Amino acid sequence: MSSFKAGTKKILTHLIIILGLLFALLFFFFEVYLPGYTNHGETVTVPDLESFHYDEIEDYLSSRDLRYEISADSGFVADAQPLSVLKQNPRPGTKVKQGRKIYITLNAENAPMIKMPNLVNSLIKNAQEVLAIYGLERGEIIYVPDIGQNVVLDQKYRGRTIKEGFEIPKGSQIDLVVGDGLGKQTLAIPNLVGMEEADAEFLVVGSGLRLGRINYVSTDTVPKGTIIKQLPPSGIEAKTGELIDVWISELENQDNF
Known part of the structure; x- marks a missing residue:
């Protein structure tokens, strides 16, 4: 009988030791290792990268424990510097963990080519709206004697008449020849x-x-x-x-x- 009690006591002792070791291991994993591995409680504020040039991004983000990835879909803004940042995700001011990757959209180095729309016989107001939709800029308005008041009579690119469908760089300025409503006669x-x-x-x-x-x-x-x-x-x-x-x-x- 005494040997049975001794055996039971021994088993219980081993079981308590095993449970203690398991508890200690779990405590170490969740409270020490895991928070350190995931930088628990350590956050970084995402900086505003807009207008940064591509060459400046890596050093700037590395100094803030952040990484980046360039989006395959670039945009184009005529007034922005080529290869400068147009958009970013996450947005500036967002709190993220150290080492987080910032996704960046750059301004294209070369303007994409688009087909010129037809503005002739449109009112100047409508022509300006079409230009904006196509990503083109309205240049000079040239008034000439014509009975069609504020009606577009010709569309010019770099001083030359440009026909519908002709390919030009996005962001180009288009000059409009417009009637003054008085006519030539x-x-x-x-x-x-x-x-x-x-x-x-x-x-x-x-x-x-x-x-x-x-x-x-x-x-x-x-x-x-x-x-x-x-x-x-x-x-x-x-x-x-x-x-x-x-x-x-x-x-x-x-x-x-």
């Missing part, structure tokens, strides 16, 4: 004095001109609706689309007897 302004308003308007529009401000003047000597004055006066040379202001008679109020 010159003509003599017709005499509208003495005409009725409807007939005068018909004549003005038919002549390639436009009716401008209409002023009403009270009078009892000229029939109502008759033009009594115009500016510019008749006979003066004008360009297509020019405005003509007119003064039209209206009867004065008559007292009832």
Whole structure:
């Protein structure tokens, strides 16, 4: 019986020793080794790398215990330096562990080629929106006499007319030749004095001109609706689309007897 108790006591002793060693091993692994291996509690603030050149990145990140990887998909910004940082992930200010990899997108060294869109016959506002969509810059606006006001008549790249579909570098400046709304043709302004308003308007529009401000003047000597004055006066040379202001008679109020 005494030998049985002694054997049991021995087994229990060994079991306690094994459990103690196992507990000590687990404690060491989770509280000492693992935190040291994963840099537990040690973080680094991700710096802002925007506009950094490629040659500056490695030393700058290494000094902060960070790594980097260049994204295969580069972007292009015409105003940015070639091979400078455009985007990064994680974003600046993010807290990360030491040794974390920062993914970087660089500005392309050479501008990608794109096909020129057609801007001719578009309003200048719409043309500017199309240029922005294609990654092109609006250059000089050149106004020329044409009845199409603010309508694009020609598109130029480096001083030469460029056709739709021609390949140019992204970010290029495109000059727009735009109509001023007056036209090239010159003509003599017709005499509208003495005409009725409807007939005068018909004549003005038919002549390639436009009716401008209409002023009403009270009078009892000229029939109502008759033009009594115009500016510019008749006979003066004008360009297509020019405005003509007119003064039209209206009867004065008559007292009832």
